[in-house]
Amino acid sequence: MATDTRDRILETTAGLLQHRGFHGTSLNEILAESGAPRGSLYYYFPGGKEQLALEATARAIEEITRILEELMSDGSDPAGAVRSYVEAAAAQLRESGFTFGCPVAPIVLDLGPEAGALAQVCRDAFADWQRTLREGFVRAGIAERRAASLAVTVVSAIEGALLLARAARSTEPLQAIAGELGTLIDGALAR
Amino acid sequence: MATDTRDRILETTAGLLQHRGFHGTSLNEILAESGAPRGSLYYYFPGGKEQLALEATARAIEEITRILEELMSDGSDPAGAVRSYVEAAAAQLRESGFTFGCPVAPIVLDLGPEAGALAQVCRDAFADWQRTLREGFVRAGIAERRAASLAVTVVSAIEGALLLARAARSTEPLQAIAGELGTLIDGALAR
Numbered sequence: 001m002a003t004d005t006r007d008r009i010l011e012t013t014a015g016l017l018q019h020r021g022f023h024g025t026s027l028n029e030i031l032a033e034s035g036a037p038r039g040s041l042y043y044y045f046p047g048g049k050e051q052l053a054l055e056a057t058a059r060a061i062e063e064i065t066r067i068l069e070e071l072m073s074d075g076s077d078p079a080g081a082v083r084s085y086v087e088a089a090a091a092q093l094r095e096s097g098f099t100f101g102c103p104v105a106p107i108v109l110d111l112g113p114e115a116g117a118l119a120q121v122c123r124d125a126f127a128d129w130q131r132t133l134r135e136g137f138v139r140a141g142i143a144e145r146r147a148a149s150l151a152v153t154v155v156s157a158i159e160g161a162l163l164l165a166r167a168a169r170s171t172e173p174l175q176a177i178a179g180e181l182g183t184l185i186d187g188a189l190a191r
Numbered sequence: 192m193a194t195d196t197r198d199r200i201l202e203t204t205a206g207l208l209q210h211r212g213f214h215g216t217s218l219n220e221i222l223a224e225s226g227a228p229r230g231s232l233y234y235y236f237p238g239g240k241e242q243l244a245l246e247a248t249a250r251a252i253e254e255i256t257r258i259l260e261e262l263m264s265d266g267s268d269p270a271g272a273v274r275s276y277v278e279a280a281a282a283q284l285r286e287s288g289f290t291f292g293c294p295v296a297p298i299v300l301d302l303g304p305e306a307g308a309l310a311q312v313c314r315d316a317f318a319d320w321q322r323t324l325r326e327g328f329v330r331a332g333i334a335e336r337r338a339a340s341l342a343v344t345v346v347s348a349i350e351g352a353l354l355l356a357r358a359a360r361s362t363e364p365l366q367a368i369a370g371e372l373g374t375l376i377d378g379a380l381a382r
Contacts, residue, residue: 105296109292152355156351158351159347159351159355160348161343161344163296167314168317176347
């Protein structure tokens, strides 16, 4: 029950951050939407909005990292793994009414260079996702240097396509990049 | 002089939107940073923050569209044109201390589906940039369907790499995607 409340507060926070960004999300809205008593919010998250945003974002990032690692683990078909990831992201975006994209993007764009722990979590997430992809590409036989630049391109294209898809309220941009990224990765493998 | 004040207000608005998103930008900050008298702000922008954000974003979008159109106009080297665009974006990001990326991205992520004119301007911008690229690719000899999916991928990768670059405070992600996008476009031309 206690954990339920904590979880519900974090889920509500994650949703609001995706809908409205860091500055657009208020503690009052988190309370109203989660239905949690004010006391429990301060009990679980004495650090307030910063702590809530940090924990909600870290949790969403972990889930993405876990899925990426699983998909890239065997290294037999990295293009297929990337396509599967993009399909899953497209499904999540569609099911959320085109509001749930990447948990990191709205934080990065809302926070200036002065931001501390939250900005660090976002930097680490982008770095972790790139490393997971790069290692998968290397296991599949792509040279380290090319694998690194492919990894940057895959993360970038997915981040950007999530933005385009959200603006257009359509998953077509994600389908388009899935095809092109597949071509790029298969081309690197054929060398 | 009058136009100077109007311009200064719009430039300040554009900067704040990039730094802190739509919800994080307030009229008071726009006044303080631009040094414009409150009266002139309401005189030029009776629609308040919505109108300011709309005009500042539309102006930044037009500038990008103009540069893209110029680069893609001759169609002899679309990969080179994309690389030049990415280099210009990287220079702007670096010169702004890693705060000035795409004017559209923070608006898209901050506004829900309920947003009206401002959301439409952002949708149109993504569509215009894709059309400009697609037409350039077609002029260079790439089939219409492939040109469309390449255009989505180029816009997506640039948007995403601007995010990664901002988070990492480094232009390396932009350099990486410039190379990969060049490979992809040249591969499509070679068919």
